[in-house]
Amino acid sequence: MASAKFIKVVLLGDQGVGKTSLRSQLLYHYFSSSYKATIGADFLMYKMKTSEDEFVDLQIWDTAGQERFNAVSRAFYRGADIGIFVYDISSSDSFYNLAKWIDKFTANTSDSKPLIMIVGNKLDNETIRQISYRQAKEFSRTQLEEGMIENSDLDVVETSAKNYRDVEKLFMRCGELGAIKM
Numbered sequence: 001m002a003s004a005k006f007i008k009v010v011l012l013g014d015q016g017v018g019k020t021s022l023r024s025q026l027l028y029h030y031f032s033s034s035y036k037a038t039i040g041a042d043f044l045m046y047k048m049k050t051s052e053d054e055f056v057d058l059q060i061w062d063t064a065g066q067e068r069f070n071a072v073s074r075a076f077y078r079g080a081d082i083g084i085f086v087y088d089i090s091s092s093d094s095f096y097n098l099a100k101w102i103d104k105f106t107a108n109t110s111d112s113k114p115l116i117m118i119v120g121n122k123l124d125n126e127t128i129r130q131i132s133y134r135q136a137k138e139f140s141r142t143q144l145e146e147g148m149i150e151n152s153d154l155d156v157v158e159t160s161a162k163n164y165r166d167v168e169k170l171f172m173r174c175g176e177l178g179a180i181k182m
């Protein structure tokens with residue numbers, strides 16, 4: 001049997017946007033409405049099969065409660081294949097901070113030429129939405145044009161970790177993109 005492709009994925013973005021929830025929904029179908037900030041960083045494995053029948057192991061890293069730009073350690077970024085940048089569609093601050101997260105990420109991953117995905121979470125908060133899908137698309141295009149990211153495939157997905165909406169789709173797409181990149 002062919003061995004699985006191994007892809008390092010890191011979740012980044014402001015505290016409270018739903019990074020930890022997205023990952024725990026994917027792996028355990030677990031959503032907690034209480035907010036828990038844990039300490040440090042950790043990773044969990046997600047095994048999947050692409051539409052091309054390739055086996056992929058996603059190693060998904062989460063910063064836990066240390067989401068200040070300079071608190072994320074080098075080891076977190078090192079060798080990342082994909083950066084998932086999460087904002088909350090009902091928080092424009094979390095969206096405008098993405099540029100800083102991307103700068104920090106690209107500065108620390110020049111060796112691995114990672115792909116970037118932009119994720120607007122809390123889609124169930126549609127009634128109090130502050131950032132449109134179009135704005136997020138526009139932002140991803142600008143990042144590409146500014147050459148912030150080389151060889152990348154910026155993409156935008158909206159999710160709800162609360163309702164399990166498009167959570168699997170997000171990580172499946174990561175696996176597909178990652179498998180092509182390698």
Ligand code: GDP
Nearest residue numbers: 015016017018019020021032033122160161162
């Ligand atoms: P993190 O700091 O980015 O890891 O965010 P968490 O996953 O800890 O979530 C922060 C808060 O937002 C928690 O109270 C979650 O229950 C809530 N939350 C996460 N995802 C969603 C979502 O899709 N919709 C709603 N309404 N709340 C969410």
Ligand code: MG
Nearest residue numbers: 020063064065
């Ligand atoms: Mg968290």
